[in-house]
Amino acid sequence: MRPKCAHPAHDCPSAACETCEVRDTATCAVLAPDELEQLADIRTVVPYAKGQTILREGERADFLFNIRAGAAKLYKLLPDGRCQITGFLFAGDFLGLAHQDSYAYSAEALSTLELCRFPRDRFEAFAIRLPKLEHRLLTTAVDELAAAQEQMLLLGRKSAVERLGSFLVQLSRRAARRGQPDSPVEVPMTRAEIADYLGLTTETVSRVITRLKTSGVIRVLGQHRIAILDPRRLLAAAEGMAGEEGRP
Amino acid sequence: MRPKCAHPAHDCPSAACETCEVRDTATCAVLAPDELEQLADIRTVVPYAKGQTILREGERADFLFNIRAGAAKLYKLLPDGRCQITGFLFAGDFLGLAHQDSYAYSAEALSTLELCRFPRDRFEAFAIRLPKLEHRLLTTAVDELAAAQEQMLLLGRKSAVERLGSFLVQLSRRAARRGQPDSPVEVPMTRAEIADYLGLTTETVSRVITRLKTSGVIRVLGQHRIAILDPRRLLAAAEGMAGEEGRP
DNA sequence: CGGGAAGTTGAAGAGCGTCAAAAGTAGTGG
DNA sequence: CCACTACTTTTGACGCTCTTCAACTTCCCG
Numbered sequence: 108m109r110p111k112c113a114h115p116a117h118d119c120p121s122a123a124c125e126t127c128e129v130r131d132t133a134t135c136a137v138l139a140p141d142e143l144e145q146l147a148d149i150r151t152v153v154p155y156a157k158g159q160t161i162l163r164e165g166e167r168a169d170f171l172f173n174i175r176a177g178a179a180k181l182y183k184l185l186p187d188g189r190c191q192i193t194g195f196l197f198a199g200d201f202l203g204l205a206h207q208d209s210y211a212y213s214a215e216a217l218s219t220l221e222l223c224r225f226p227r228d229r230f231e232a233f234a235i236r237l238p239k240l241e242h243r244l245l246t247t248a249v250d251e252l253a254a255a256q257e258q259m260l261l262l263g264r265k266s267a268v269e270r271l272g273s274f275l276v277q278l279s280r281r282a283a284r285r286g287q288p289d290s291p292v293e294v295p296m297t298r299a300e301i302a303d304y305l306g307l308t309t310e311t312v313s314r315v316i317t318r319l320k321t322s323g324v325i326r327v328l329g330q331h332r333i334a335i336l337d338p339r340r341l342l343a344a345a346e347g348m349a350g351e352e353g354r355p
Numbered sequence: 356m357r358p359k360c361a362h363p364a365h366d367c368p369s370a371a372c373e374t375c376e377v378r379d380t381a382t383c384a385v386l387a388p389d390e391l392e393q394l395a396d397i398r399t400v401v402p403y404a405k406g407q408t409i410l411r412e413g414e415r416a417d418f419l420f421n422i423r424a425g426a427a428k429l430y431k432l433l434p435d436g437r438c439q440i441t442g443f444l445f446a447g448d449f450l451g452l453a454h455q456d457s458y459a460y461s462a463e464a465l466s467t468l469e470l471c472r473f474p475r476d477r478f479e480a481f482a483i484r485l486p487k488l489e490h491r492l493l494t495t496a497v498d499e500l501a502a503a504q505e506q507m508l509l510l511g512r513k514s515a516v517e518r519l520g521s522f523l524v525q526l527s528r529r530a531a532r533r534g535q536p537d538s539p540v541e542v543p544m545t546r547a548e549i550a551d552y553l554g555l556t557t558e559t560v561s562r563v564i565t566r567l568k569t570s571g572v573i574r575v576l577g578q579h580r581i582a583i584l585d586p587r588r589l590l591a592a593a594e595g596m597a598g599e600e601g602r603p
Numbered sequence: 604c605g606g607g608a609a610g611t612t613g614a615a616g617a618g619c620g621t622c623a624a625a626a627g628t629a630g631t632g633g
Numbered sequence: 634c635c636a637c638t639a640c641t642t643t644t645g646a647c648g649c650t651c652t653t654c655a656a657c658t659t660c661c662c663g
Contacts (some may be wrong), residue, residue: 193565259441299610305511556620
């Protein structure tokens with residue numbers, strides 16, 4: 108008799124909330140130990156392979172998710188295939204807030220992923236009894252809203268160099284907030300995904316990276332790692348102040 | 356002895372919540388009459404003139420607002436003056452959700468405006484005792500998030516014609532939801548503001564409107580009213596399916 | 604080690620921005 | 634009520650940034 112599921116995630120010690128890596132940063136951080144235990148009862152830990160689709164835009168929103176480990180992308184498509192990535196999610200991020208019972212976007216695993224999955228009806232029933240959980244979700248939604256508005260500024264008004272600059276600064280800051288180094292920054296997405304996030308093409312992304320590299324602002328360490336050599340100039344480039352830095 | 360404030364808004368009958376035009380559509384809709392009365396106690400009705408600034412990005416977020424009547428724009432600026440409008444608000448819309456104690460955007464009156472203003476600390480104290488209010492705010496925030504993602508798709512991946520098409524469809528739908536006609540649609544913003552919303556220039560907006568007019572999709576009735584003659588083709592233009600409609 | 608995906612680089616072109624000027628609109632005060 | 638002014642909108646000519654298309658190189662995984 109062998110176990111039903113070969114993956115270590117299902118109800119094995121590593122899946123326990125108490126030892127979860129994102130216990131103190133994810134939404135669950137607001138819950139007391141006993142509440143956490145109740146939440147764990149309605150949860151399933153689900154593994155996803157790189158490239159696998161987690162949810163699809165327009166689909167009935169039956170589940171909510173929390174990322175335990177790995178990275179994911181959220182995106183929307185036009186009928187002819189044009190793609191806009193609306194966000195990247197990392198460990199601790201919440202996923203699946205629905206607009207009128209349907210998901211507003213599709214989501215896909217960028218790397219091997221481990222998710223906590225909650226049936227929406229049961230999660231919502233749980234949340235209604237815990238105002239602090241809803242409050243936390245509100246805070247999260249507002250933060251995402253602020254990020255979305257920043258991204259609108261980027262997509263509507265920034266040049267290609269400014270977009271790449273902003274993107275690298277953002278990656279660096281988020282890594283730091285997750286306790287990782289802020290300089291050789293991990294870039295788990297492909298050039299095409301960066302392009303779809305920044306409203307550019309793969310070619311332009313590649314050209315701009317080359318330019319930043321040549322001008323000594325960054326160093327490219329393999330396809331998925333970038334070292335930020337001159338954070339000051341990178342930040343200046345991000346906000347459209349190229350050549351205006353220096354004078355105090 | 357004359358009244359302290361000449362404007363009819365302050366504590367006069369027209370400012371009463373029971374008779375408020377947005378009583379059933381705004382956030383307050385979830386409140387029972389007695390709760391509404393409590394909320395009214397911490398509220399001030401404030402008039403704004405067209406063009407007046409309501410709040411500024413980065414400022415301490417001391418107030419929350421609800422639009423009783425009129426329209427407003429939310430926007431972000433780059434250091435060199437480039438502007439991205441992140442949203443337009445109309446009667447019933449909520450305004451002022453803060454990211455880390457500061458406003459994430461600036462807001463300005465598009466037309467003569469009447470707002471309900473709440474001190475944030477008192478409003479939040481009130482909200483904590485009323486989970487259904489927080490739940491409603493969460494719903495609102497999620498809806499705005501979905502709208503923001505749609506706008507990212509527009510800014511990152513749509514052509515000028517598609518942007519204008521989407522914009523007009525959106526205006527039309529929102530007007531209908533507020534109980535106004537969906538065809539001669541009111542456009543309270545200037546061409547420059549439309550441009551700053553769609554990531555274009557005034558000139559491009561003007562040219563595209565001319566093109567839609569010439570092709571018989573819309574008719575321009577003065578600067579601030581547009582009739583939608585062919586909703587089907589407008590919708591097709593909005594989603595990048597120009598010339599693909601027809602075959603069933 | 605080989606094949607396919609991902610990334611880079613080049614040349615040409617389209618779409619939108621910029622600059623400039625004219626036409627239309629609205630608000631103001633005589 | 635009308636003329637004056639200032640702003641908004643429209644239209645045209647031109648240029649630049651980014652896209653498109655294509656070829657080539659590098660990286661990765663079986």
